[in-house]
Amino acid sequence: MIIIGELINSSRNSIANAIRDQDIEAIQKVGLDQWKAGAKFIDVNAGTFDDKEPEYLKWLVQTVQEVADVSCSIDSPDPDAIESALSVHKGIPMINSISLERNRYENMIPLIAGTNLKVIALCMSDDGMPKTVDDRLRTADRLINRLLQNNLPFENIFLDPLIQPISVDTSFGIEFLNAVEKITTNYRGIHTICGLSNISYGLPARNFINRAFMIQAIAKGLDSAIMNPLNKQLMASIIAAEALIGRDSFCINYIEAYRSEMFDF
Ligand code: THG
Secondary structure, eight states, X not given: OEEEEEEEETTSHHHHHHHHXXXXXXXXXXXXXXXXXXXXEEEEEOGGGGGGHHHHHHHHHHHHXXXXXXXXXXXXXXXXXXXXXXXXXXXXOEEEEEESSHHHHHXXXXXXXXXXXXXXXXXXXTTBSOOSHHHHHHHHHHHHHHHHHTTOOGGGEEEEOOOOOTTTOTTHHHHHHHHHHHHHHHSTTOEEOOBGGGGGTTSSSHHHHHHHHHHHHHHHTOOEEEEOTTOHHXXXXXXXXXXXXXXXXXXXXXXXXXXHTOSOO
8 A cells, every 4th residue: 555644634633733834853753753654745736825835835845855855745736835845845746636627737737747746636627526436537538648648657547536535425335435446447557645634524433434434445446545643453454455455465464563563453
């Protein structure tokens, strides 16, 4: 599982305060903790700061990479903010994200075309959020073709079929899961990703729902997620689920994770 740590997001009060105060140590602690817990990318998001987003996103990348040898997932719909963060990023980041919405696609593609960047592609078009498996597949197919035409390597594409809360519509869980299965069978070698915690929005005991959903998504082929890597029960469940679907030869990773006492088994 490719884990993207979600915690440096300005929608969280503690992070919004740290960004406003330019509190380097606070941001570095959250970055470092997630990296040590196993995150391969650290998501950085300053989306609540409108006009200062480009400046703040750049600062977040610099601040995180000063203490951790890790790549960022640059989380913004604004090409100017992404470009600003890219100008200082070391290594290969993830761009979070592009979609099939005309404006968003056309403004973002000059930054991405012909590069080796990893790119999250949201299954969203000008018709709005997807509801069914077919909505997602149609958008996924068009996105993949266009990104390939723009010379982005196939294996750099991370399709996000978009999770919506089951508290809003109880079909949202299964439609997402079936979309992951279709995408991973139709486009072998492509990555699929999600922002896990959206699924449980509006329900009690959210961690319980998140974990149950993650295990099912892994069984359908999901191979990356934007989530909280400091959640030790979730991490243990992922490691167990991956061993169960044959992604962990001789269960070595499971056994090592258990012995490390880093997670809640
Ligand atoms: N897809 C893509 N990008 C995304 C999302 C997506 N980026 C934003 C969001 N969705 C994913 N990021 C977050 C970040 C923080 C939280 C939720 C989603 C969050 N965290 C808990 C909190 O603040 O209470 C803390 C963690 C916990 O308690 O487990 O709410 O869908 N491509």
